[in-house]
Amino acid sequence: MNRQTADLYRALWAQVSADSITRWLKEMIAIPSENPMADAARPGHREQEIGEYYLEQMRQLGLTVGSREAAPGRPNVFGTRAGSKDHPSLMLCGHLDTVPTEGYDEPYAPHERDGRIYGRGSCDMKAGLACYLEVARLLQDADVTLSGSLMLCGVADEEWQMIGSREIGRNGPFADQCIIGEPSNLAVCPAHKGQYGFFIRTFGKAVHSSIPEQGENAIERMARVVNALSDYNEELATRDPHPLCGHGTYSPGVIRGGDLASAVPDFCELEIDRRILPSDVAEDVRKDIAQRLEPLKQQDPGFRYELSDPSWDIPANDLSVEAPVVQSLLNASTELSGQSETAQSFPGATDAPNLKTPAVVCGPGALAQAHSLNEFVEIEQCVRATRMYLRAVVDLLA
Numbered sequence: 001m002n003r004q005t006a007d008l009y010r011a012l013w014a015q016v017s018a019d020s021i022t023r024w025l026k027e028m029i030a031i032p033s034e035n036p037m038a039d040a041a042r043p044g045h046r047e048q049e050i051g052e053y054y055l056e057q058m059r060q061l062g063l064t065v066g067s068r069e070a071a072p073g074r075p076n077v078f079g080t081r082a083g084s085k086d087h088p089s090l091m092l093c094g095h096l097d098t099v100p101t102e103g104y105d106e107p108y109a110p111h112e113r114d115g116r117i118y119g120r121g122s123c124d125m126k127a128g129l130a131c132y133l134e135v136a137r138l139l140q141d142a143d144v145t146l147s148g149s150l151m152l153c154g155v156a157d158e159e160w161q162m163i164g165s166r167e168i169g170r171n172g173p174f175a176d177q178c179i180i181g182e183p184s185n186l187a188v189c190p191a192h193k194g195q196y197g198f199f200i201r202t203f204g205k206a207v208h209s210s211i212p213e214q215g216e217n218a219i220e221r222m223a224r225v226v227n228a229l230s231d232y233n234e235e236l237a238t239r240d241p242h243p244l245c246g247h248g249t250y251s252p253g254v255i256r257g258g259d260l261a262s263a264v265p266d267f268c269e270l271e272i273d274r275r276i277l278p279s280d281v282a283e284d285v286r287k288d289i290a291q292r293l294e295p296l297k298q299q300d301p302g303f304r305y306e307l308s309d310p311s312w313d314i315p316a317n318d319l320s321v322e323a324p325v326v327q328s329l330l331n332a333s334t335e336l337s338g339q340s341e342t343a344q345s346f347p348g349a350t351d352a353p354n355l356k357t358p359a360v361v362c363g364p365g366a367l368a369q370a371h372s373l374n375e376f377v378e379i380e381q382c383v384r385a386t387r388m389y390l391r392a393v394v395d396l397l398a
C-alpha cells in the first residue's frame, strides 16, 4: 500500500457505521426469502422481494444496477460502481435466499441483544450483504474514484440447486476476483471441498416373505454394500491431502427399500455423500465405489447394482493463497486481530466455483448458527468484515 491508498483506507475505515449496517441487516431479515427447495417459488419462498429491496438499496448508493431471473421469481441482482478503467475488478457476492424456518420462533422479527442481531438469515448471509452495502455507501459518501470496478452481486438459490450462481457462471457478470461473505467467522477461506452424491441401487427378486429362501433380498444385498464401503474413509485418509481441505470423506446418508414386511424386497437404494477435494474427479469417485462392489458378485452370483446419475454435483473451490484478494484479506485480518492469520478451508460448499470468477470465502458470523433455529450475527464481526472488504477494495481497485 502506498501512502495515498493507505490514507484512503484509513479515512474509509474510520467511517464504518455499525448503525448503518444493522439497519440494512434488520430490514433484510424482515423480508422473507426462504428457499422453496423442491416446491414452487411463491411469495416468502423466493428471492423476488429481497432482490427488489437489494437492487433499490444499490441504486440509492449510486451503483448502476441490473437483474436477471435464474427462474421465475428468482432473480440475481447486480450493482456496479465503475472505475476509471475496466480492470481490475472485484465482485462482492452473496446469496439472497435463506434456509426454511419451520420450528423457528419469529424468524422475521429481527432483534438486537448483547451486541448481536437475531433472525433467520442474520448470519447466513444477509450480514454479508449488509456489509457490501456499507462498502458502497462509504465509497459514495467519500466520492472516491477508483481505478478498477466494484461489483455487488445478490444471488438466488444458494441453499438448494445453486441455479443463481450457475446462471452467472454462464452469462456473467465476471470479475477478476470475488469475495463471498458466507459466515466463516471472518476466516479467509480460498478453498473448500465439493459435494458429489448419487444413489447406489441393489436389486432382488420379490416373493412372499414366508418363503424368503425362494426370493432375493435387495435390502440384505444393500447391507453388504454398506459393509463393503465401511472402511472407505480410512482409505481416503491415506491419500494425499489438500493443503487446506485435508482429506475427502464419504458418508451414507439416505436408505430406502421394501414396501411391506410381508414381501422380500426387490429394490433398495442408498444415497451417498462424497466430499471431494479440488483434485478429485467424479469418474474416479464412481470407480472407487465400483471397485469395492464388484467383488460382492463372487459370493452372490445374482448380485447386481447400479450407480445413478449424480444427485449432488457441487465443485470444490481452490483459489491460490497467493491471489491478491486472499493476501489483502489476510493482511486486513492480521491487522484487525493483532495476530498472524492464515488461510483456511471453508467447511461447506458455496457458490464460489460456479461463478467462473476466482473467489474467496470470508464473512461475518459462524456456520454453527447458520442453519439453526436461533440464528444470530455479532455486530462487531459485521464492522470488521466491512473493514476487511474495504481493505480489499483499496488494495485491488484504488
Ligand SMILES: [Zn+2]
Pocket (backbone or CB within 6 Å): 095, 124, 125, 158, 182, 183
Ligand atoms: Zn450461506
